[in-house]
Amino acid sequence: MTVGIIGAMPSELHDIREILDSGATEIQEYSGFKFYINCTEKVKTVNACCGIAKVNAALCTQVLIDHFSPDYIINAGIAGGMHTDVHVCDVVIANNVCPHDLDLRFLRNYPPYHDIFETDEKLIKLTTETCDEFKVKWHIGRIVSGEVFLEDAVLKKQISEKFSPYAIDMESAAVGHCCYLNKTPFVTIRCISDNADDSAAMSFDEFEKIAAKQVAEIVLSVVGKLGAK
Numbered sequence: 761m762t763v764g765i766i767g768a769m770p771s772e773l774h775d776i777r778e779i780l781d782s783g784a785t786e787i788q789e790y791s792g793f794k795f796y797i798n799c800t801e802k803v804k805t806v807n808a809c810c811g812i813a814k815v816n817a818a819l820c821t822q823v824l825i826d827h828f829s830p831d832y833i834i835n836a837g838i839a840g841g842m843h844t845d846v847h848v849c850d851v852v853i854a855n856n857v858c859p860h861d862l863d864l865r866f867l868r869n870y871p872p873y874h875d876i877f878e879t880d881e882k883l884i885k886l887t888t889e890t891c892d893e894f895k896v897k898w899h900i901g902r903i904v905s906g907e908v909f910l911e912d913a914v915l916k917k918q919i920s921e922k923f924s925p926y927a928i929d930m931e932s933a934a935v936g937h938c939c940y941l942n943k944t945p946f947v948t949i950r951c952i953s954d955n956a957d958d959s960a961a962m963s964f965d966e967f968e969k970i971a972a973k974q975v976a977e978i979v980l981s982v983v984g985k986l987g988a989k
Contacts, residue, residue, distance in 0.1 A: 901926030
């Protein structure tokens with residue numbers, strides 16, 4: 761079994777690579793992306809830093825699929841909280857993803873004729889079980905993506921009213937779009953680093969490393985469960 765893990769920033773993959781690296785990491789480079797490969801008896805993990813925003817995420821996801829044919833893809837990292845019940849250091853597990861900065865009718869009425877990308881139920885279940893084991897507060901809900909680091913309370917209100925998301929980031933919708941076209945099961949697991957409002961930048965700086973470490977432990981536990989199935 762092969763599991764792909766995609767993070768946008770080096771900090772989102774730092775702890776994953778620290779845990780995985782037993783001196784047997786292989787690195788392969790395609791289209792400017794470095795893919796870190798670790799193998800156990802039952803699971804090959806391939807992790808890559810895609811860079812920030814949707815184009816980078818889509819390119820990296822497609823290259824990962826083309827070269828490694830993963831059975832599952834996990835998009836891991838941090839995000840801004842959008843729902844009133846979601847707080848810093850909570851985990852949001854996407855049940856679907858979509859862009860917030862595009863009129864969705866352009867996706868519905870033109871290729872790929874699909875606008876909201878559903879995540880994999882098995883991966884959701886394994887993630888909730890893992891969060892319970894780690895005593896981490898989790899939520900299942902929509903994650904939206906766009907070309908903005910959201911630190912504007914007015915814009916947050918507008919996006920919330922239109923899409924009812926639980927979290928916001930800059931990559932998940934692109935990963936989901938690509939996985940949908942390639943029929944690859946995926947999930948997005950995001951730990952909340954800020955509240956996507958006027959205090960977002962200050963909160964992000966304070967909680968980025970804590971949130972990234974928490975999501976890394978959850979993701980690798982999910983990978984282990986997949987290998988045990």
